[in-house]
Amino acid sequence: MPSQLNYSDACVDRIASYLTKTKAEPKRGFFKTPLPDVDIFWGEVSIARSPLVYEPGIAVVLSGQKVGFLNDRRFIYNATQYLAVGLPVSFECETEASTETPLVALFLRADPGVVSEIAVAAGLLDPTTKVSLPITTVDPVPVNQKLKDAVFRLCGYFSNPTEARLLGPQTLREIFYHTLQDVHGRVLLAQTVTTRPESRIAALLRRKDLFGTESVEDLAQQAGMSPPSFYRHFKAVTGQSPKKYFQRQRLFRAKSLLVFEGASVAEAARHVGYVSPSQFSREFRNLFGLPPSRASEFGFNYDFD
Structure with missing residues (x-):
């Protein structure tokens, strides 16, 4: 393991080597890895404050910096602290990146079954123990040496499919274990704590058949x-009212359909449950600053949806 001072540089070097090996040029946007639950992001342009959406997991920034805004909260994630996300959530974020200091990040999706298994083994879900469980769904977590060691090893597996297959899943479990050891990282338990009202909302948010048109x-x-x-409880968990939360989720899904799947404006609107094209266009512009007909101008966004 490299010294603490060059941990992030060493990880970035391993990622750059992997992207070069796979001929991922230019290094811009999202990239898959041999591990299905791990994605790479590489960006070289700063982005002003804009909305994004995250699925449950952790975002480990190795270079550059992101600043998140959720209601009255402001939080930073960079090489010294990563972001843990317990439930699907949308918030605003600004990104600091350049050619000299690109934004290089990993997103590790959190499978609720795996997180629950780790939490049970670690005694975090034992009702007889008094473990502090946060009600927020997003929290920055300090990067400690154990986390650095595991992330460094994980980055090395990308260029070795055999190591990725044999060692990667265990290293991911190790990373989630270390995350759960920090009280801030326990936001990941939002999907698993079945005795709390938040867990019922978590189950609801995981459903793919809800468009938020329900009362x-x-x-x-x-x-x-x-x-x-x-x-x-919904507002405590997501930071938003049900109406606002589902509206934003629908619009993010529509943007993904337009940008990455080549859907027409009418198809995207219909797919996410809009009956009125004019209402869809108006709400899309209000959230993203551009009409849906110009969605291709978004290019690569810096979210992990």
Whole structure:
């Protein structure tokens, strides 16, 4: 393992070597790795504050910096602290990157079954122990030496498919274990703690058949909660009202369809549950600053959806 001072540089070198080996040129955008739950992002342009969406997992920034804004919270993730995300969530973010100091990051998706298994083995879900569990779904976590060691090894597996297959899954478990040892990293437990109202909301958010066109009363009934309790806990978990949360999720999905899957504006609107094309265009522009007809201008965004 390299010294603490050049940990991030050493990881970036390993990633750059892997991208060169796979002829991923130019180094811009998202890249798959031999590990299905790990993606690489490489960007060389700063991005002003704009909305993005994350799935449950951790974002490890090795170079450059991101600043997130969720309601009245402001948080930074860079080479000294990474971001843990417990539930699907959208927030605003600005990115600091350049050719000399690119944004190089890994996103590790968190499988709720794996996280739950690790948490049980570590005694974090034992009702007889008093373990502090945060109610927020996004939190920066300090990078410690054990985390650095594991991430450095993980980056080395990218260029060796055999090591990736045999050693990668265990190293991912190690990384999630170290994350759960920090109280901030326990936001990952939002998907697994079945005795709390937040877990019912987590189960609801994992469903792919909800477009948010349902009323709060319908959503509350599906979560087995009263509407006032559902609204209160939903906002505590996501930082947004149910209406705003689902609206943003629909629009992010539509943007992905337009940019990456070549859908027409009408197809994207219809797919995410909009009946009125004009309403879709208006809300899309309000969120992203461009009409859906110009979605191709977004290019590569810096989110991990």
